[in-house]
Amino acid sequence: MELRIFAKDRRLQAILFAYPRPSGRVRTWPAVVRQRLYMKYSLPGMDIDAKPRRAWWPSLSWYGAAVAAIYAAAVAARLWRWLSSYISGDGAVCGQLGLGVLEGRWPLFFWGQDFMGALDGYLAAPVYALFGASTLTLNIWAPLLSLASMVVLHLCLRRFFSRPALLVALAYLALPPALAIFHAGKPNNHYPMGLFLGALLIYLTLEVWRRERWGLWLPLSWGLVLGLAAWTNLQDATVIAACGVFLLLTCLTRLRPLPLAAAAVGALAGAAPLLYYNLRHGWEYASQAELFSWRYLAADLKMWFYNAFPLVLGFNTPAAKGSTAPGSPLFYLYLAVAAAVTWGAGLLLWRARQRQDRGLLLPILVIFFLLAVLLDSLYGRELYDWDLRYVLPIYLALPFCWAALAQRLGAWQGWLAYGLGGALLAVNLAGWPGFWGGFMFTYGDTYRRVEEPRLRRVIAQMRQAGFTHLYAGEPEALAFLAQDRPMFCDPWRDKRLYVSVQVDAHPDPGFYGMSFHSFQFLGLPYKVEHPKVAHAFGQPQHVERLLPRQAWQARATNGRDLGRVLSDGDLGSGLTLRGAAARGHGFVLDLGRLETVAGLALVPLEFRQVPSGLRVEVAGEDRVFHLVSQIDNYWGPLYVSGPHPMVKARYPRVECFFQPRRARYVRVTHRGPRDPQHPWSTQEVLLWGPGGAAADESWTGSGELLLQALIRLKVQRLYADAWPAALAAHRLNGRVWTIPANFATDDYGFQKPSPYEPMAIDPRPGSALAVLQREAAATAQALSLWGVRFSRQDAGRFALFLLQGLVPRPSPLPLAAVSSPLLPQVAARLTHGLLKGERWTSLKAQQPGMELSIDLGRARQVEWLLLGYSHYRLDYPRGLALEASLDGRTWQPAAHMTAGPMAFSGHLPLAAPLGRAEYRLTPPVAARRLRLRLTAGHPLYYWSVEELQVLGR
Numbered sequence: 024m025e026l027r028i029f030a031k032d033r034r035l036q037a038i039l040f041a042y043p044r045p046s047g048r049v050r051t052w053p054a055v056v057r058q059r060l061y062m063k064y065s066l067p068g069m070d071i072d073a074k075p076r077r078a079w080w081p082s083l084s085w086y087g088a089a090v091a092a093i094y095a096a097a098v099a100a101r102l103w104r105w106l107s108s109y110i111s112g113d114g115a116v117c118g119q120l121g122l123g124v125l126e127g128r129w130p131l132f133f134w135g136q137d138f139m140g141a142l143d144g145y146l147a148a149p150v151y152a153l154f155g156a157s158t159l160t161l162n163i164w165a166p167l168l169s170l171a172s173m174v175v176l177h178l179c180l181r182r183f184f185s186r187p188a189l190l191v192a193l194a195y196l197a198l199p200p201a202l203a204i205f206h207a208g209k210p211n212n213h214y215p216m217g218l219f220l221g222a223l224l225i226y227l228t229l230e231v232w233r234r235e236r237w238g239l240w241l242p243l244s245w246g247l248v249l250g251l252a253a254w255t256n257l258q259d260a261t262v263i264a265a266c267g268v269f270l271l272l273t274c275l276t277r278l279r280p281l282p283l284a285a286a287a288v289g290a291l292a293g294a295a296p297l298l299y300y301n302l303r304h305g306w307e308y309a310s311q312a313e314l315f316s317w318r319y320l321a322a323d324l325k326m327w328f329y330n331a332f333p334l335v336l337g338f339n340t341p342a343a344k345g346s347t348a349p350g351s352p353l354f355y356l357y358l359a360v361a362a363a364v365t366w367g368a369g370l371l372l373w374r375a376r377q378r379q380d381r382g383l384l385l386p387i388l389v390i391f392f393l394l395a396v397l398l399d400s401l402y403g404r405e406l407y408d409w410d411l412r413y414v415l416p417i418y419l420a421l422p423f424c425w426a427a428l429a430q431r432l433g434a435w436q437g438w439l440a441y442g443l444g445g446a447l448l449a450v451n452l453a454g455w456p457g458f459w460g461g462f463m464f465t466y467g468d469t470y471r472r473v474e475e476p477r478l479r480r481v482i483a484q485m486r487q488a489g490f491t492h493l494y495a496g497e498p499e500a501l502a503f504l505a506q507d508r509p510m511f512c513d514p515w516r517d518k519r520l521y522v523s524v525q526v527d528a529h530p531d532p533g534f535y536g537m538s539f540h541s542f543q544f545l546g547l548p549y550k551v552e553h554p555k556v557a558h559a560f561g562q563p564q565h566v567e568r569l570l571p572r573q574a575w576q577a578r579a580t581n582g583r584d585l586g587r588v589l590s591d592g593d594l595g596s597g598l599t600l601r602g603a604a605a606r607g608h609g610f611v612l613d614l615g616r617l618e619t620v621a622g623l624a625l626v627p628l629e630f631r632q633v634p635s636g637l638r639v640e641v642a643g644e645d646r647v648f649h650l651v652s653q654i655d656n657y658w659g660p661l662y663v664s665g666p667h668p669m670v671k672a673r674y675p676r677v678e679c680f681f682q683p684r685r686a687r688y689v690r691v692t693h694r695g696p697r698d699p700q701h702p703w704s705t706q707e708v709l710l711w712g713p714g715g716a717a718a719d720e721s722w723t724g725s726g727e728l729l730l731q732a733l734i735r736l737k738v739q740r741l742y743a744d745a746w747p748a749a750l751a752a753h754r755l756n757g758r759v760w761t762i763p764a765n766f767a768t769d770d771y772g773f774q775k776p777s778p779y780e781p782m783a784i785d786p787r788p789g790s791a792l793a794v795l796q797r798e799a800a801a802t803a804q805a806l807s808l809w810g811v812r813f814s815r816q817d818a819g820r821f822a823l824f825l826l827q828g829l830v831p832r833p834s835p836l837p838l839a840a841v842s843s844p845l846l847p848q849v850a851a852r853l854t855h856g857l858l859k860g861e862r863w864t865s866l867k868a869q870q871p872g873m874e875l876s877i878d879l880g881r882a883r884q885v886e887w888l889l890l891g892y893s894h895y896r897l898d899y900p901r902g903l904a905l906e907a908s909l910d911g912r913t914w915q916p917a918a919h920m921t922a923g924p925m926a927f928s929g930h931l932p933l934a935a936p937l938g939r940a941e942y943r944l945t946p947p948v949a950a951r952r953l954r955l956r957l958t959a960g961h962p963l964y965y966w967s968v969e970e971l972q973v974l975g976r
Contacts, residue, residue, distance in 0.1 A: 025973045027449030073735050080456020090193065095174055097197035101166030106207025107463065108162035109470035114210025115499035116518055118161045120144025121151050123507055128521070132294040133213060135518025136772040137304070140254035143212035156506050158471050161210050164594040168215035169207035173197065175222040176422055179229055181602045183374075183383055184426045187433045191444035192426035193398035200337030201458035202411060203418050208463075214412055217256025218671055221419050224248045224259070225389075228266040229382050232273050244296040244567055246286035258413050261396055264389035273381055282691035304773060314401040327394070331406040333357045335417055336364065337454040343409035344460035360450060367424030370431055379657050383427070386420035393417055409459055418927060447512070463801075478504050485509050485535070488552050494670070496536055511535070514670040516766035520752075528748030530666045530723055533558040541661045544654040545668060546680035559796030560667050563680040565621040567715030568796050569930075574615035575708075580608050580692060588902065588959075589708045592805060593921040594781055594928070595936040596626055596959065597706030600693060609638075609692035612708055617643060621683040622711035624662070625691065626928050629779050630675035632704040633659045634648065639679055641686035651681050655694050664764070664929065665746025666722040672778040674929030675743055676709075683713060707933060709907050715797055724748050725819025731794060732818045733759050736825060739789035744925040747793050747821065780896075781926030781935040784826075786811045792824040798931045800822075805932045808943060809923040832887060839880030841971065850875065853971045862895060865966040869901060871958055873966055877953040877973060884976045886921070886947040889956075891970025896966035902959030905942065907950035914954060919944045939970075946973065 110118075116134050121144045123130045133139035146164055173196040180192050187697060198204070206214050227245040231237060238951050249266070251257035252362035292299070329349065330340045338357045339345020347353040351560055368387060375384040397403050405413040425447060433440035458463050465562040478688050479890060482505045491509045495501055497512070505511060505736040512519075512526040514534070526532050534542075534557045542549060548561040574697035577585035579598060588596040589612060598610050627633055636655040640648040660675035661668055687708070693703050720728065728749055732738075738759055741751055745764035752763045766778050776782060784790065787808070794802045799815070799822035806813050812827040829948075835856065849863045865873050888905065892898050922943040934941075953973065957966060 031741050034742070038259055038615075069387060071085055073952040079553065081694065086190075089190055093190065093193045093197045094173075094247050096194075097341065098196055100204060101207055104164045104463070105159065105162055107206050107466060107468055107863070108158055108165075109466060110161060110212055110500045110503065111156055112473070112497060114161060114212075115503040117143060117210060117212050118151070118156060118503040118826045119499070119519065122156065122503070123149030123519075124148035125152055126507075130703060130770070131300050132771045134770055135767065137259050138215045140256070142250075142251060143216045143256045145217075146779050148211070149476075151506075155476055156476050162208060164212045165209055165215045166207055168219045170220045172215070172419075174420065174947040175219070178554075179226050180223075180422060180426055182229065182233075183380060183423075184430055187437065188430040191429040191440060191447070192422040195422055195425050195447050195451070196443050198448055198451050198954055199418065200335065201339065201343075201454040201463070202337075203415070204416060204451075204455065205410075205458060205463060206412070208765070211412075213256050214258075214415055214955070215258050217252065218375065218415055218423050220248055220252035220255060221259045221262040221416055221789045222260055224266055225385060225419060228269060228385060231270060232382055233972040235277075236353060237277075237282045239282065242282040242286040243289040244902035246289025246291075247293045249286075250290040250291075250295070253290075253294045254297040258416060261392040261416050262419065263388055265385060265501075268344060268386045268392075269388055272384070273631055275396045286763060311689075315399055316401075317399060319400060320398055323406055324805065325813075326403070326406040327398060331411055332361060334409065334411055336360050337423075337451045338411075339454055339457045339459075339900065342407065343458055345454075345457050350844050354734065355808060356450075363428060364421065364424050365553065367426075367428035369421055370427040374427065383423065386423040389420040390417060390701075397535045412688045414906075427810040447548055475504070481535075482509075484553055485533075485556075488556070490533045490552075490556070490558070492526040492532040493525060493556070494532055494534045498535075515672050515764075518770070518772070520763065520766070520770045520876060524749040524763050526547075528753045528766070529761060531558055531560075531624060532667060534668075538656070538658055540654055540656060541658040542668065544652050544657065544679060545661055545663070547663065547668065560663075561744060563622055563663060563711075565619075565683045565713040566680065566711035567797055568618070568620055568712055569801055570710040570712055571658055572616070572708075572710075576613045576615070577610050577708075578613070580690075582803055586609060589705060591920065592707070593815045593934045594626070594706045594810075595921065595934065595940070596711070596902050597628070599632075599704040599706055601702040601962070602748075606695060607692060608688065608704065610692075612689040612711075614755060617687050618710070619683050619714075620686050620710050621713060622680045623678065623689070623691075624709040624930065625677040625705045626662075626707040626709065626930075626933070627677070627704045628706050629783070630660050630672040631701040631779075632694050633657065633675065633677055634695065634703045637679075640690045641684045642688040642690070643685060644687055645781075645915055648688070649865065650686075652679050653694065657695075662745075662929070663751075664744045665726070665750075667746075668748055669745045669764060671745050671781065672766045673762065673764040673782065674927070676929060677689050690869050700830055707928070708779060709930060711797065720819035724822065725821055727817035730754055731824065732823050733791070734817055736816065736823075737789075738791040738825070738937055741791050741793060742932075743793035744929040755760055772822070780937065781928070781933070781971045783935065783937050784925045784926075784927055784932055786826045786829055788804070790826040792826070792927065792932065793818075793821050794824070796820075796822050796933055800930045805925065805934075807943070808894065809925055809932075809934075810943075833976055835972045836879055836883050836885070838877060838971070838973065840878040841875065842878075843875045846875065848951055853968065857891070857970045861969075862892070863968045864895075864898070867965065868963055869959070869961040871957050871960055871968045873957045873963050874888075875955040877955070877971070878911075879951050879953070879973065882949055882951045883973075884947050885917075885950050885953065886944055886976070888942040888944070888953070889970070889972040889974065890940045890942075890968055891938065892967045894942075894969060895965070895967040896936070896938045897964045899936035899940060900959075900966055901961050902957060903940075903942070903959045905944070906954040906956065907948045908952045909950060911952050915948075917948045917950070917953070 102219050106345055119134055121140045122128050124144050125148050130141040131143055132141055143164060150160050166568055177193060180189055227248055230241060231245060248261055330342050333340050333347050334343055338347040340347045347357055357588060370384045371387055374380040397406060402413055405411055413502040429440040429443050478501055484746050493509055495511045498513055502511040510522055510526055512522050517523040536555045539557060542557055549557050550559040551557055572590035575590040576766040577589045579585055585598060599610055634657055636657055638653040639651045641651055642648040659677055661670050662676050662678040743757050748761045749763045751759055751761045767774055802824060810830040812830055813824045816823045831845060838854040841850050841853040845861055845865050852858060853863055904916040905917040908914045917938055919942045921934040923941040924937050924939055925932040
């Protein structure tokens with residue numbers, strides 16, 4: 024057996040040449056030689072008990088040519104993927120990271136989410152600086168990182184396998200299954216970057232395991248790569264866990280404080296952006312533990328076997344528009360390949376028993392932790408898809424499995440190893456054309472030749488027309504190619520908050536490529552520039568006054584009396600219609616007298632509860648209704664804020680403006696089906712008419728006055744509608760806390776306060792509300808009802824209310840007894856005011872008539888009633904009647920209003936269900952007993968009370 028070809032260091036050459044070639048068994052080599060061969064070059068193909076025979080591995084020259092050919096094929100495949108690249112939405116956001124670096128923004132993560140670090144953006148920035156933004160410059164890093172991963176894995180594989188086995192593994196890496204080659208040219212650079220860092224971490228882990236002395240640079244590098252991997256792509260958590268467990272199993276006895284400290288320093292340096300962000304935002308990742316559960320195992324294991332594993336091995340399942348389905352010939356071929364790779368994994372485990380091959384345990388650990396995460400957590404939903412991004416780390420382990428199998432087959436017959444390599448290449452290449460319906464072939468360079476030039480023409484037209492700020496549906500590719508000249512922004516949930524606030528704050532942004540039907544329903548005049556751009560919106564006319572709402576009464580179109588739930592200032596009460604029942608139904612609002620009406624706003628509880636179609640009609644005293652406006656495919660929430668319309672998740676409402684009409688009745692009906700999970704809700708109705716003073720100051724001038732007032736008065740927290748909030752966020756650069764109307768509240772997808780809840784108002788000193796002058800009187804009334812002290816400053820079209828805290832309230836009254844037919848024992852414990860670790864609940868969905876009774880022990884003057892449900896925020900009463908009695912036999916209704924806590928709706932503050940309800944009795948009543956009774960129900964949520972207080976004297 025020719026052993027000298029492996030002797031690459033001079034000391035081992037001296038040992039080999041010092042002894043003649045053995046004429047018998049290989050075991051006749053001196054023990055020192057055999058030990059050195061195993062430890063240094065790890066030749067598992069050499070059986071020390073076997074008789075010598077002709078080597079089945081190629082000579083150096085042949086081997087070198089084969090390796091060169093394989094790398095040439097790898098480069099050609101990735102060059103093809105690069106030339107056939109495209110710009111996806113997320114890929115364009117990756118490009119915007121690099122552009123953000125050039126602008127000096129220093130991004131931490133992929134825009135719009137608090138994971139997937141921005142390392143690839145820093146790598147891409149020099150490319151954009153030299154060559155500009157294009158499809159090719161966006162996609163250049165994915166194939167380069169794929170090749171780099173192949174090189175690193177090559178260095179790892181050569182430690183354990185002979186040349187034929189190594190060639191098989193290299194060929195598999197060069198021309199991998201369709202899923203892997205797809206991601207080698209996909210513009211989402213954080214995935215190939217994660218694979219490269221994972222491969223590098225595996226290499227450094229094997230170096231730590233192999234070396235007796237580590238020094239400081241090796242553990243420092245290991246920790247740095249670990250930290251960078253954790254920051255850049257959390258899917259590397261499985262690789263990190265595997266490497267950590269492997270070192271604990273193999274190197275624990277060699278662990279010393281200084282190398283450990285060096286590794287910790289490196290890890291902290293690499294993960295510094297991740298740690299910095301979480302320290303500032305309350306460790307968002309801590310909640311990830313809730314995503315793991317054994318209940319996912321059965322379903323996820325099934326999808327792994329029938330969908331994910333075939334795709335990983337190169338077989339296109341129906342999810343990838345292929346035909347590898349159970350019962351098909353391809354499925355049986357997949358089973359054979361799966362059995363083969365499983366055999367290879369078993370061989371790795373068998374060899375890992377030997378000390379010199381212990382490093383082969385590492386790829387097995389990678390597979391183990393990857394499957395543990397995918398099969399036992401919510402992340403297993405990835406297994407149902409065709410673009411299995413979270414499964415990609417398995418390609419760091421599969422080459423080891425195939426090399427182990429090739430090594431074993433080659434030990435039997437040399438040609439079997441090469442046959443395995445050919446079969447793997449055939450399977451891989453056969454899967455490329457059909458992957459996702461031939462995406463990688465049919466797309467080709469079409470994007471670069473057709474789509475990119477079309478987008479560049481649009482950008483040129485926008486520049487020529489003078490647009491600098493535009494809203495656009497799916498604007499990512501336009502924003503990347505335009506390099507923010509002009510700025511393109513998603514109308515309601517752009518990933519980059521800094522762009523969103525600039526477009527929102529602009530006095531005249533354009534709306535590109537959007538349906539004009541909703542603009543027509545809004546009722547404002549506008550211009551059309553280029554067939555697809557609406558801009559220069561006019562202002563609502565004859566809406567200088569918010570109509571008073573005290574006398575309004577509402578009735579559902581099915582005859583149900585709604586009373587004042589649409590005008591009581593409470594977002595917790597209103598009309599909700601679900602599913603098919605919503606079509607053709609709605610409400611009729613009686614204003615109590617004839618009013619001149621020119622504008623309407625419907626305020627839902629949250630943005631998903633806007634209608635899919637709407638019809639608005641008005642009638643006079645004769646009850647003959649006349650159509651004002653209607654729409655069948657509504658796109659919203661669409662409303663006017665400042666100088667232009669907006670489509671936003673925060674401060675949601677549906678607005679409609681029209682020529683002044685004399686009306687007593689307003690009828691609103693829904694014109695489309697609703698998702699049962701997201702019903703149509705109207706919690707409050709606002710109407711405007713003529714009669715107030717016209718505004719003298721322009722929007723731009725009013726905005727400047729508002730900003731000056733905020734600085735002069737040292738406001739700390741500003742509650743304002745979408746346009747003034749965006750203006751303050753953009754111009755004041757964080758000096759005043761405010762929440763723009765974009766879905767996320769920072770550049771990384773942070774969503775607190777939640778866009779799914781009303782915007783809670785903090786009444787403490789330092790807070791301020793900015794409302795339009797026409798809503799100032801209603802705002803003052805709402806704040807007074809809640810008991811907030813305030814002062815007012817005018818700023819052009821705006822009125823700025825400076826909050827100074829709540830007026831001291833009466834003390835809580837002692838409760839003698841609390842009772843209810845539902846859970847009476849728990850209700851009785853509410854006499855202590857606050858339940859610890861439990862709640863009183865209705866035990867079923869809310870229904871009218873459910874009661875909770877309070878006995879104060881003696882007659883008291885009752886002014887406030889407080890109900891707390893902070894841990895069950897959706898279990899608030901949908902309608903509550905309050906009755907009072909002095910003797911427990913005669914009951915009288917107790918007039919009350921929901922006073923707080925308050926949320927800002929965009930127009931004015933309204934009471935909102937924010938974990939607590941504060942009812943103010945108007946006027947206070949003398950009573951010994953109080954009875955709380957539900958007047959409305961809900962099909963899903965209970966009525967829950969954790970805290971009960973009665974305030975009075």
